[in-house]
Amino acid sequence: MAITIKDLAKAAGVSVTTISRVVNGNYSGVSEETKNRILVLVNNMGYKPNAIARGLVTRRTKTIGLIIPDVSNEFFSSIARGAEDEANGREYNVFLCNTDEDVFKEKQYLAALNEKCVDGILYAGTVKGKSNEILNLKEKQFPLVIIDRQIEDIEISGVFIDNIEGAYKATNYLIKLGHSNIACITGPLSDRNACDRLEGYKKALKDNSIAYDSLKVMEGNFKVDGGMNAMKELLRIEKISAVFASNDLMAYGAYKIIKSRKMHIPTEISIIGFDDNALSDIIEPELTTIRQPAYEMGKLSARMLIDILEKKSSHKVITRLIPELVIRNSVSEKKL
Numbered sequence: 001m002a003i004t005i006k007d008l009a010k011a012a013g014v015s016v017t018t019i020s021r022v023v024n025g026n027y028s029g030v031s032e033e034t035k036n037r038i039l040v041l042v043n044n045m046g047y048k049p050n051a052i053a054r055g056l057v058t059r060r061t062k063t064i065g066l067i068i069p070d071v072s073n074e075f076f077s078s079i080a081r082g083a084e085d086e087a088n089g090r091e092y093n094v095f096l097c098n099t100d101e102d103v104f105k106e107k108q109y110l111a112a113l114n115e116k117c118v119d120g121i122l123y124a125g126t127v128k129g130k131s132n133e134i135l136n137l138k139e140k141q142f143p144l145v146i147i148d149r150q151i152e153d154i155e156i157s158g159v160f161i162d163n164i165e166g167a168y169k170a171t172n173y174l175i176k177l178g179h180s181n182i183a184c185i186t187g188p189l190s191d192r193n194a195c196d197r198l199e200g201y202k203k204a205l206k207d208n209s210i211a212y213d214s215l216k217v218m219e220g221n222f223k224v225d226g227g228m229n230a231m232k233e234l235l236r237i238e239k240i241s242a243v244f245a246s247n248d249l250m251a252y253g254a255y256k257i258i259k260s261r262k263m264h265i266p267t268e269i270s271i272i273g274f275d276d277n278a279l280s281d282i283i284e285p286e287l288t289t290i291r292q293p294a295y296e297m298g299k300l301s302a303r304m305l306i307d308i309l310e311k312k313s314s315h316k317v318i319t320r321l322i323p324e325l326v327i328r329n330s331v332s333e334k335k336l
């Protein structure tokens with residue numbers, strides 16, 4: 001039967017608390033003789049600290065939760081990779097939770113992470129917006145860092161990109177190549193990032209004196225099928241020469257419909273995406289897109305959270321990275 005912390009305390013003639021502190025490397029208030037006697041007993045009796053029990057005593061499990069809304073989207077799996085590399089490098093484990101953009105599943109995962117006594121949470125929410133559970137954790141000062149999808153009206157540390165700037169760059173690039181009949185496939189407009197990208201598209205049109213036409217804007221869902229459905233509708237509108245898709249997966253969906261109509265990308269329709277997933281420089285033609293530094297966002301958010309846990313940072317930190325335009329072969333000059 002496994003040796004317990006109580007067995008050790010009895011054998012050493014000290015309290016459970018003293019044993020717990022010594023096995024967790026906290027020797028303050030313990031004599032050298034007592035410390036050495038306990039360490040010899042730990043070794044001779046083969047005591048293995050229980051990670052959860054250790055967490056309950058020290059309130060630390062050296063584990064963080066990572067909640068992401070769509071693990072099948074390479075943008076989020078890159079975030080997870082960056083967060084895990086940073087956490088593992090600082091001797092933290094990561095519990096990855098994929099919510100499938102489902103608020104009920106998100107609630108279940110938050111409850112499970114609480115039961116597992118994680119030290120903190122990295123959180124990329126669903127497109128449905130504000131989560132009451134996250135607001136409660138914030139109220140309780142639970143260590144929390146937001147990634148990618150901002151939560152309206154609450155001040156929490158986080159790592160984001162400037163979505164308005166990214167969409168502006170994409171649309172403006174199309175305009176500079178002579179396009180004025182530019183459609184936009186948005187993400188779900190319940191999501192702040194999707195709304196900001198639509199705003200960046202509108203701003204670029206306005207700054208170039210091109211009238212906004214809501215008939216050229218279709219709401220998507222950040223997935224391939226949403227891009228396909230939106231592109232089918234847009235092809236009913238004459239003369240569209242370019243499309244800004246608010247993420248790469250929807251751009252892939254648009255590709256599929258355009259090619260099914262035997263139309264040519266980019267000479268008949270130019271396409272620009274957002275994220276720069278790994279597939280985007282493999283598909284034909286390679287997709288021009290706005291690159292989000294997803295891996296770096298994951299790494300940076302994990303660093304922020306662990307710095308909070310280790311008391312190296314106490315104030316709120318908001319990092320907003322600038323996305324860059326990656327020019328490939330899915331956009332060409334508007335033919336006269």
Ligand code: RIB
Pocket residue numbers: 073075148149193222246247248249274275
């Ligand atoms: O591809 C999924 C999208 O949702 C990304 O652009 C990311 O910013 C998230 O908001």
